[in-house]
Amino acid sequence: MxxxxxxxxxxxxxxxxxxxxxxxxxxxxxxxxxxxxxxxxxxxxxxxxxxxxxxxxxxxxxxxxxxxxxxxxxxxxxxxxxxxxxxxxxxxxxxxxxxxxxxxxxxxEKAILALGTPQQQERWVGGFMRGDFRSSAFALTEPHFGSDASQVATTATRTSDGWVIRGSKMYCSLGASADYTVVFATVDKESGRHGIRAFVVTRDTPGYIVTKAREDKLGMRAFETSGLSFDDMHVPTDALLGSEDQDSRGFYAALGTLNTSRPLTAAWAVGIASGSVDYLEQWTRQHGRAFTPRRRRGIDEEVLRMRAGLAAARRLYLRAAALQDKGVDNRREASAAKAYAPQIAEAACRRVAELMGPDGTSERHLVEKWCRDIRIFDIWEGSGQIQRLTISRMLMGSGAGRA
Known part of the structure; x- marks a missing residue:
């Protein structure tokens, strides 16, 4: 296409x-x-x-x-x-x-749209869009795993009138302040990924404990990521998204919705890196008189290479987003954008700091902050390593695919 x-x-x-x-x-x-x-x-x-x-x-x-x-x-x-x-x-x-x-x-919200009944979609996503809820959270990552979501250890035990959830989560975006959280838990540990289900839990539910409101992070410090614990947290039957007999396809359908946000993550990374490269150019103009012609030419050449890499990353995320707008399966393109753009962006930010010398690590300039902020973009929404693995499996399974 x-x-x-x-x-x-x-x-x-x-x-x-x-x-x-x-x-x-x-x-x-x-x-x-x-x-x-x-x-x-x-x-x-x-x-x-x-x-x-x-x-x-x-x-x-x-x-x-x-x-x-x-x-x-x-x-x-x-x-x-x-x-x-x-x-x-x-x-x-x-x-x-x-x-x-x-x-x-x-x-x-995407997990609810992928897994929830029409009534659940109307209650939670519809309520969010109408302003009934101010924010939401997504609780998947646990202390013992990152990218391999099948390793969920938080449990959900069936009772006569609902479920009891026990376990803990970390790096939960907006977990301390969200009105409701989608929590992934296993209803059958022996079934592995087939036993994983998603539940919608409100923040005021007894047993919903914020163990750390804000993680101390390298970068993106303004963004709230929280640690949560679920201490015999009882939720009603309809907290379960979808049906109880839903198999693992539902779980992976929820994770598959990340294909819609991976291009946005890639785009944000490109934006940070583009700002960093432009900052370098401005800094060079201010200090260029002290440079030898060879150093100035070297910086100009590096800027061109960085811009070329960012332009390629931009084309990748635009292709993935355009296919999504057309309703075409974009799993490979979304993974490609997510695998490539953050790494290119991080390399550009790091190189900008190196070219600026001592100023590149000084708080007088934002370059050092952007170097810290950009690191998470390769990890969020599925790490770059996992995306490259996904792409290779798709290519080996179906040949070259779309041109």
């Missing part, structure tokens, strides 16, 4: 406006958010001043049109929601990453 790598004019206009806003209003608060390990003072005013409604990110997250839940958005006329969401993600990341902590949509 032929996919254009040129942004539609209306999408480009929105992207340019958001990028300008992020550069001039988001970036000045970047250092404050990093030191505070949370949102900077004035974050609400900055987000309210964004030139566009950031609902495209929510639309791309949910994979549903704006009208499904009775909610109209300012950008409801767009037909390329995933491409729009990806372009806006890169534009925001260009300024800095802290606005990610203000975007309350999560992959929890």
């Amino acid at each position: 032929t996919v254009s790598f040129e942004l539609p004019d209306d999408v480009r206009k929105v992207s340019d406006e958001v990028r300008d806003w992020s550069l001039h209003q988001v970036r000045p608060l970047a250092r404050e958010s990093d030191r505070a390990k949370g949102l900077p003072a004035g974050a609400d005013a900055v987000m309210a001043d964004c030139p566009v409604d950031l609902s495209p990110l929510a639309i791309a997250t949910f994979g549903r049109t704006h009208g499904d839940w009775g909610q109209e958005f300012a950008l409801s006329g767009f037909t390329t929601n995933y491409v729009l969401g990806a372009a806006v993600s890169e534009a925001i990341g260009y300024g800095d990453s802290w606005p990610l902590a203000t975007l309350r949509g999560s992959i929890a």
